[in-house]
Amino acid sequence: MRTLNLGILAHVDAGKTSLTERLLHAAGIIDEVGSVDAGSTRTDTLDLERRRGITIKSAVVSFALGGTTVNLIDTPGHPDFIAEVERVLNLLDGAVLVVSAVEGVQAQTRVLYRALRRLGVPTLVFVNKIDRAGARSDALLRDLAAKLDPAMVPMDTVEGLGSPEAESKPRERDAAFDGDLLEALDDEDLLDAYLAGVDGSPNASGMSHVAHDAALGSALDTAFEARVAKGRAHPVHFGSAITGAGIESLVEGLRRFLPGSVGDPEGPLSGTVFKVERGSAGERIAYARLFAGAVAVRDRIHVGDCREAKVTGISVFEDGIDRPRPRAEAGRIAKLRGLGEVRIGDAIGRPPKLRTEHFLRPALETVVAPVDERDRPALHAALTRLAEQDPLIGLRHDETRRELSVSLYGEVQKEVIGATLAEEHGLAVDFRESTVICVERVTGTGAAAEFIAKDPNPFLGTAGLRVDPASGTGVDFRLGVELGSMPFAFFKAVEETVHETLREGLHGWQVEGVAVTMTHSGYWARQSSAHGGFDKSMSSTAGDFRNLVPLVLMAALRRAGTVVCEPLHRFRIELPAADLGGVLAALAKLRAVPEPPELGGGRCALEGTIPAGAVHGLGQRLPGLTSGEGVLESVFERHEPVTGPVPSRPRTDANPLDREAYLLAVMRRVTGK
Structure with missing residues (x-):
């Protein structure tokens, strides 16, 4: 039996959870459509989700669609929970991108569509809320083509747009529909065949115009379905998840365009x-x-890195x-x-x-402290559990300062973490003001080496490392020595320690875009003492390399040099033209760089870049600057070197930049004293 793993994605409040409920109702899974406002939806199961009316954790629910089992995955729409969406994208056989007929294409809509497009996920667009006042159809289609992709083909017509009686019906096959398909397909052969039928030219087969039109229509449909399957064209359906308008047409679109897969x-x-x-x-x-x-x-x-586990229970979604x-x-x-x-x-x-x-990784972090100091061990355990469920929470434990820090995408996520700790773990916590997470990038080349049995190296291992700038945002570990020159376990220890050490660079930030090449290696083979037992004082172990590599790597990094970079967001503000001056003044104070504004009809659209740490403050100030009419969208764009004082972050590990303190900490760790 075929399975369709279907993602429902959207900007927050576009109505994707309501659409999930409507699809379950149409499939006969539920007798009554749940309400987000009432907290009665099937997929928002967390108490916090029900109270806030937003999706926080991805949820799976299934139903049958003809001969296909559909696993419907409802994902968060708020940008603070983008990590949940990221994990779902790799699972999908197809997606429905929900867009509000009133608000239109929003910041998160663009982020999600770009990801779906790059991954080639077959995607249908569902324009929701056609029953709402201010709903648009033709203008919205133009926005979809301009802001997302020109290959958008409306499959429905809407009657009573913007009223509670709004209805959506499948389009009839006519010249306008074929023209939309041709425009989306951009296929010269099909265009020539279409024009031959329009101008009355005889065709080589001598077929009648009726037969010609039927054959052309079939060819257009086949080509369009193939393009949709590759994620290069998109059917657009209109409807309302609340009233049920257009749902039947959407379900037919799922059957036709997203057949699923057979493993x-x-x-x-x-x-x-x-x-x-x-x-x-x-x-x-x-x-x-x-x-x-x-x-x-x-x-x-x-499981994972070759761990073996015994499956004790299985559930599947049906x-x-x-x-x-x-x-x-x-x-x-x-x-x-x-x-x-x-x-x-x-x-x-x-x-x-x-x-x-x-x-991208979260751009903010905050220190979490228990209200009652006696709860600190329990808080560490609870945050560790949360980090299991969301690896990008980035838990950092500074033992020296006894501080726990977590990474954030935004302030809403901070509220959710606080509420989760209170409700699920009984812990009251305070958060410090969020700070920006910077990164370090290598600016040059540096090398260092320490040799076995030669001062000042106290460890039984030889390691030489060279650091070079590299493209991308990762750490590329390379071997410049023969693989057989050491046991594989020692090379593995070196590579793992390189990655661990570069989590905190010269200024305490994670180092990215770097290539690390091992240039020297050496060890003492396993030896025995006079009584035949293993003699650690004469034999190298993986621990020697784990302790030595941070010293060598940070010495090489210091010679190469790094620059600290802060995250920048691209923003777009739509506001009354009369308020432009005040907004520009506020942007200047926030170190934003605006581009020339787009003016028209008493409104203004302003785009540019702004430091990530200033986005929240801008969002708080904008309503007052625009009488509540300003709308802000922002999305991460790039990292740029900081201007002014270079920010640093305290290290959480034994500091290899301070050799004496590092060796003392390692000795204590080894001896337990």
Whole structure:
């Protein structure tokens, strides 16, 4: 049986959770459509989600669509929870991008569409809220073409737009519809065939114009469906998730354009974990998409970095709920128990070939402190558990200052973390003011080496490292020595320690865009003492390299030099033209760089760049500057070197830039004294 793993994505408040409810109702899974405002939806199960009326965690619910099992994944719409969306994108066979007929294309709409396009995910657009006052159709289609993609083809017509009686009906096949398809396809052969029918020219086959039109229509449909399947063209449906208008047409679009996939249940097991939650007994439950093979209860499988685990329970999503099953096969989303310390992103069996898409790391961080100091150990445990569910929470523990910091996408996420700690863990906490997370980039080349049995190296290992600038945002570890010159475990220790050490550069920020090449290696082979036992004082271990590499790497990095870069966001403000002067003055104080404004009809659109740390302040000031009529959109664009004083962040580890203090800390760690 085919499976369609379908994502519902949208800017916050566009109505995607309401659409999920409407689709479940249309499939007969629920008898009554739940309400976001009333907190009665099927997918928003967290108390916090129900109270705030927003989706925080991705949820899966299933239903049958003809001969296809649809796993519907409702994702968060608020940009503070973009990490949840990122994890879902690699699972999707298709997507519905929801756009409000009133608000139109918004900042998060653009971010999500760009990701879907780059990944080639087949995507239908659902224009929601046609029953709302101020709803648009033709103007909105022009915005979709201008701001997202010209290959947008409306599949419906709307009657009573902007009224509670608004209805959506499938378009009839006519010249205008064929013209829209041709424009989206941009195919010269099809265009020539269409023009031959329009001007009455005879065609080579001698077929009648009726037959010609039918053949051309079939060819257009086939070409359009193929283009949609590649994520290069998009059917647009209109409707209302609240009234149910247009839902039947959307469901038909899902059947036609998103057929789903059939995995190979007989192949080797391959899947990926995209969500982890805790069961009633505190055990981890992994949500995994299976791309190939099958898994059964009591199977022993490889998880993550070749860890082996025994599956103790399986549930699959069917008919609106997850049902216990003895086995799950390729194509399905399964809940797996018994996988021990499983984490989000772990591979199940063979690592699958996933689409590549990574949203940027959070740009803000804050220190979390317990109101009652006695709760500090419990707070650390609770934040560790939250970090399991969201790796991008970036928990940092500064033992010297006894501080716990978490990463953030925005202030709403801070509120959610605080409420979660209070409700699920009984912990009252305070947050410090959010600060910007910078990065460090290498500016030159630097090298360093320390040799075994030569001062000042106290460790039984030789390591030489060279640091060079590199493209991208990662750390590229390379070998400039023979792989057989040391045991593989020692090379592995060096590589892992390089990545760990570069989490805090010369100024305390994570180093990115760097290539690290190992230029020297050496060790002492395993030796025994006079009594035949292993003699550590004469034998190298992986620990020697883990302790030595930070000293060598930071010496090389110091010689190469780094520059601290802050995150910049691209903003767009729509506001009354009369308020432009006041907004420009405020932007100047926030170090924003605006571009020439677009003026028209008493309104103004202003775009530019602004430091990420100033976005929240701008959002707070804008209503007062524009009598409540200003609308702000922002999205991360790039990192740029900071101007003025260089910000630094305290290190959380033994500081290899201070050799004496570092060696003292390592000695204490080794001896436990």
